[in-house]
Amino acid sequence: MPKAYVYTRHGGPDTESFVEQPAPEPGPGQLLIAVRAAGVNPVDWKLRDGYLRPGAAPTELPAVFGNEAAGTVEKTGPGVEGFAVGDAVFGSTLTGGYAEYTLLPAAVTAHKPDAVSFTDAAALPVAAATAYDAVRQAALPAGATLLIIGAGGGVGVAAAQIARATGLRVIGTASTGKREFVESLGVTHVPPGPGLAERVRAAAPDGVDAVLDLVGGADLEAAATLLADRTKLISAGDRGRVVKLGGAAVVRLRTAAVLDDVARLVVSGALNPYVTRTFPLERAAEALRAVEEGHALGKTVIEVGA
Template identity: 70%
Template sequence: MVGAQQIDRVRRRGGACRQVRGPTRIHCGPVNSPPPGNTCMPHGALAAVAGNGCRGGRCHEPERGSSCPRRTYSPTAADRRWKPSSSRRRPPPGPGKLLVAVRAAGVNPVDWKLRNGYTRPGSEPPQYPAVFGSEAAGVVEQVGPGVDEFAVGDAVFGNPLTGGYAEYTLMPVAVTAHKPEGLSFTDAAALPVAAATAYDGIRQLDPAPGSTLLINGAGGGVGVAAVQLARHFGVRVIGTASAAKKDFVESLGAVHVPAGPGVVDRVRAVAPDGVDAVYDLVGGDALRAVAELLTDRKRLISAGGKPLAVELGGAAVVRARTAAVLDEVARLAVSGAFRTYVTQTYPLAEAATALRAVESGHTRGKIVIEVAAA
């Protein structure tokens, strides 16, 4: 059982570090931001699992997944204030909230970005160690004051407040929905971020049946759902993805175009009349390239490079983040309009491995962490 497993954790004390044993609530990321002048941040989940460790009395970053060369830094007072928390801690739900026993949690690119120090627009910088995971599914253990929509024992899915990489989490009622019986916990955990983002973007563009939509980054979690939903609504889809994902993207009903240099010419070859809209999930130079395909940049939206999309004359994907959207994507999934395509699952103790897999950018479909029932 996951809760019984013990995983090494690195604790820093007084400028040095030592290996200690800790419970299996997955804490990802640096214990704190490094001192001024040190721009690197140690990565990982349960430091030893991610590759961190004590060598020569200093805490080292892992080589894999690091955005800078391996280096060391001296701990600060914030390091010494860090204390491990119990994997079975059950925070009481406040008004409008639910305590949920997690059964599955989706893994998304934003998780490793947060681990690397990213701050969401309009949000406070994350406090480390942090519990990541923006989508989860599980069973209601306790309801907060004033909650009438849910009861203890209900199977639910949604966006957790306190992270999904855990055995228990808090969920706000506003972004929580009942899990249909025909949907597994694993599939339900893939809906609140990936599928809901895909749904929100398709609705925002509102492509007409028979029109041509280019999805930039069609092989990832959001792209897979976006391709299927667009096809369900009668839209022709061209999807960019690596050559290795050709068969997979085509199996979703899209025309595959290899990503990379020359992508504009390749898209024009399969769509000589042009494309009517672009849904970008990649950002960066890939977004700049495909933006050239549109004469009306207002038909460009992005979830992968939002500021750049605005700079190019397009817009960021506007997320609804409502229980109504969750209900709708669940209904569509159960009806067969789209599949979640969860292609890999990991136990909670291997959350760091799951996070690195998503960070690599080479995964197909969705990765989900499964949590054994207590």
């Protein structure tokens, strides 16, 4: 029986366990894939804690962890076109990625280029696609300056590279331990925390043209004071606070076309998913702790099948 890593109720790590369950059956417009790799993201543990996405229905429990995966098509549901058994694909999951099998919506699934590994592809649907949507939403001209709050995590690393590829100057907050890494991306590093606005002004005397926040809280509020145009204040880290500050949450397009574009950036060398840690499915708990404790650098991926 296939294995999956689930949470049985809302709460902390004590709610997590492995279960054996049948492979799900693809419905209309769905693909069943044999998972080769699954990305790990902060939203995974937040959903376990009880976070409810805006407009989403309550999660049915037990629920399989994971929101992005790459693998090979095992079966197609009614009405699916453009995919065949054996195709290598990646996308956002319907039934969780920390599993040997999962379902993907065909309309928001992309074919994996041969030049992109399953491990790297599994890191793209959430973090890289969110970064792509956010940079496009900022709509800055080449030469403008983007401030990224939280540049050392999965979304921040992708956003920095995508922004740089479009000709933007990037300033990014990250812990001191991540300074060398973010600077290797061509980012001007500034430490987070009290005094952030003053440090950013010193790093960018001409000001910043947009802010992409991935952390929320006090740093988001400080960054807002740097903008004359609050429509350029965008957050994937604190939806409620950014709206109160006059900004907006990242608008996720969630299309196969975005995934195709992101994959092309990887193939071209403009975007490195920076998968810095991998774990086998049997160590899913360790993978999740690495992200939940906030010390992960780049992306963490669970490798499932050979």
